[in-house]
Amino acid sequence: MHPTRAILLKLGSVVVFVTMQSLIKATSDHVPPGEAVFFRSAFALPVILLWLSADGRLAAGLRTRRPGAHLLRGLVGTAAMGFGFAALGLLPLPEVSAIGYAAPLFVVPLAIVFLGEKVGPVRLSAVAMGLVGVLIILSPRLTAFSGGGIGGGAALGALFALCSALLAAFAQILIRGLVATERPVTVVLYFTLSSTLLSLLTIPFGWVWPEPREAALLVLAGLAGGLGQAMLTTAYRMGDASLLAPFDYASMLIALLVGYFVFAELPTWQMLFGAALVIAAGILIIWREGRLAAKAPPSRAQAVTPTAGRPAPRRFLPKPRRPRG
Numbered sequence: 001m002h003p004t005r006a007i008l009l010k011l012g013s014v015v016v017f018v019t020m021q022s023l024i025k026a027t028s029d030h031v032p033p034g035e036a037v038f039f040r041s042a043f044a045l046p047v048i049l050l051w052l053s054a055d056g057r058l059a060a061g062l063r064t065r066r067p068g069a070h071l072l073r074g075l076v077g078t079a080a081m082g083f084g085f086a087a088l089g090l091l092p093l094p095e096v097s098a099i100g101y102a103a104p105l106f107v108v109p110l111a112i113v114f115l116g117e118k119v120g121p122v123r124l125s126a127v128a129m130g131l132v133g134v135l136i137i138l139s140p141r142l143t144a145f146s147g148g149g150i151g152g153g154a155a156l157g158a159l160f161a162l163c164s165a166l167l168a169a170f171a172q173i174l175i176r177g178l179v180a181t182e183r184p185v186t187v188v189l190y191f192t193l194s195s196t197l198l199s200l201l202t203i204p205f206g207w208v209w210p211e212p213r214e215a216a217l218l219v220l221a222g223l224a225g226g227l228g229q230a231m232l233t234t235a236y237r238m239g240d241a242s243l244l245a246p247f248d249y250a251s252m253l254i255a256l257l258v259g260y261f262v263f264a265e266l267p268t269w270q271m272l273f274g275a276a277l278v279i280a281a282g283i284l285i286i287w288r289e290g291r292l293a294a295k296a297p298p299s300r301a302q303a304v305t306p307t308a309g310r311p312a313p314r315r316f317l318p319k320p321r322r323p324r325g
Contacts, residue, residue, distance in 0.1 A: 006239025009231045010247045016228035018254045021088060021096070022262060023221035027214045028089030034202025035210075036085045036218065037078060041196040043222025044229065048192055051230040052185060061185040066178065073174040073187070074194025080167035081195065082202070083160045090157025091141075092265035097255040098137055098275035099161035101248075104282045105130040106169030114173050126284040133277025136270060138162065184236070188229055242290030249279045 024036050052058040064070060087096045105127045111117040141158035178187050210218060235244055252275060259265035 002238040003240075003243060006235045006237075006244055007247065009235035009238065010244045011250060013228045013231040013235060014247060014251045015254060016224050016231065018093075018097075018251050018258060020221045020224040020228060021093060021255075022258050023217045023224065024085050025088040025093060025263065027210065027217050027221075028085070030208060031210055031214055031218065032202065032206055032208065033082045033085040033089070034199050034205060035207045036221070037081050037195060037202070038199035039218035040081070040085075040222045040225045041078075041192055041199060043219050044226030045192050045196060047223055047226025048189060048229060051226075052189065057183075057185055060183060061189045064182060064186050064190060066182060067190075069174070069178055070182075070187070070190040071194060073171060073178060074191055074198060076167055076174060077171045077191055078195040078198045080164045080171055082199075083164035083167065087157045087161035087164060090153045091161060092267065093259040093263060094252065094255040094265065094267050094275070095137065095271055096157075096161050097252055098271060098278060099134065099158065100165050100168070101252075101275070101278045101282055102130060102134045102162070102165040103168040103172065104285055105134075105278070106166050107172050108285065110169055110173045111176075115176065122288050123285055126281040126288070129284075130278045130281030133274040133281065134162070136274030136277065140268070140270065184233055188233055192226075192229075240290075242286065242293065245286045246283055249282065252279065 020040065024040065027036065049058065052061045084096065084100065087099075108119055108123055108127050112119055138158050141155045175187060256267060259267070
C-alpha cells in the first residue's frame with residue numbers, strides 16, 4: 001500500500017477526466033454523442049492495452065469466464081456515457097458534474113433491490129439529503145416543460161444528466177457482481193472494447209465527418225480517457241477505496257474553474273447549494289460504507305472485493321449481508 005501515491009494518482013485521474021469532459025463539450029455543437037463515445041473509447045483502448053502490456057497483465061486482463069455479464073455492463077455503461085455526453089452539450093460543465101454525483105446515491109436503493117443489502121437510517125438519510133440537492137439543481141431546468149423561461153434544451157440536458165447518473169449507478173451494481181469473479185483490469189478492458197463496438201450502433205442516428213480541430217479534440221479525449229482509467233485503477237491498487245473515494249468530489253472545483261475560464265459559464269448559487277448537499281450526502285455514504293466494511297468479516301468482504309488469483313464463488317450478482325447502517 002502506498003497511500004500518498006494513491007491519492008496523487010486519484011487526483012490526477014480526476015483532472016484528466018474533467019479534461020476529457022471539457023474536450024467532448026468543446027465538440028458537442030457538431031459531433032453527436034454516440035460518435036463522441038466511439039472516439040472516447042476507441043482511442044482509450046491503445047492506452048489501456050499499452051498500460052496492461054507494460055505491467056505484464058494483458059494476458060490476465062483478456063481472460064474472462066463471464067462474457068455475457070461484461071456485455072450487459074458494456075450496454076449500461078455505454079448508455080450512461082452517451083447520456084452524459086449529450087448533457088454536456090446542453091448544460092454547463094459544473095452542472096453536469098453536480099448531477100453526476102447522484103450516482104452513488106442511486107447505488108444505495110439499487111443495492112437493496114439487486115444485492116439484498118440491509119440499509120439503515122444513516123445511509124437512507126444521506127440518500128434523502130442528496131436527492132433534495134439533486135432536485136434543487138434540477139428545479140430551474142425542469143420548469144421549461146411547464147412554460148418556464150429557461151430553454152427546453154437545458155431541460156432535456158438535465159434529464160440526460162439524470163439518466164446518465166442512474167445508469168452509472170446500475171453499472172456500479174453490475175461491477176460489484178463482476179469483481180467477485182473477475183479482475184478489475186478485465187472489467188476495464190472489456191468495457192472499453194464493448195463501448196467501442198456498441199457506439200457504432202449509433203451511426204444511423206447521424207454521425208458527421210469531424211473538422212480537423214474537432215477530430216484532434218476527440219482523439220485527445222479518448223487518450224485522456226484511457227490515461228485516466230489507468231491512473232484510477234492503479235490508484236485503487238495502491239490505496240483503500242475508503243481513503244480515495246472522497247477525492248472524486250475535487251472534480252467539482254476543477255469543473256467550476258474550467259467552466260468559468262474556458263466556457264464562460266457562471267454557476268448559480270442555487271446550483272452550488274444543491275451540489276453541496278449532494279456532495280455532503282455522497283461523503284456521508286462513503287464514510288458509512290467504510291465503517292461497515294471495517295466491521296465485516298473477511299469472508300464477506302471477499303465477496304465484493306477483487307482479489308488477485310482468488311475469485312469468490314461464481315454468481316452474477318452477489319448478495320452480501322451487511323449490518324444496518
